[in-house]
Amino acid sequence: MDRKEATTVQEEIVRNCNGITEKNILLVLSIAESAMSHGYQIHIKSSSIEVNLPCLKEICQRHNLALDNSKNDFAVVYRPCFIHYAGRTETSV
Numbered sequence: 001m002d003r004k005e006a007t008t009v010q011e012e013i014v015r016n017c018n019g020i021t022e023k024n025i026l027l028v029l030s031i032a033e034s035a036m037s038h039g040y041q042i043h044i045k046s047s048s049i050e051v052n053l054p055c056l057k058e059i060c061q062r063h064n065l066a067l068d069n070s071k072n073d074f075a076v077v078y079r080p081c082f083i084h085y086a087g088r089t090e091t092s093v
Contacts, residue, residue, distance in 0.1 A: 002040065009063055010025050013025065013056065013077075014053055014055065018051075019048030019052065020049075024045055028040065029041075036066075036078060037079050038079075042077040044075045046072050053069060060077055065077050066079070
């Protein structure tokens with residue numbers, strides 16, 4: 001996602017998800033070819049990730065973003081890369 005969209009989503013997370021503040025969020029530019037996304041990712045480190053999963057999932061769904069919350073106190077919001085195969089599209093993650 002581009003920086004403007006990442007900033008908009010970040011603001012929405014801070015406004016709607018209790019316990020997550022700007023201090024908990026880092027915008028990270030992903031430039032590696034093997035990355036799960038291109039553009040900006042939103043990295044969130046907070047002890048309230050698990051409590052806020054419904055809120056985060058709703059925001060991600062609204063913006064067609066993916067959420068990786070494989071760790072209890074850390075989550076990544078990103079726009080997944082897509083792979084095109086002869087007539088069909090699949091995410092690479």
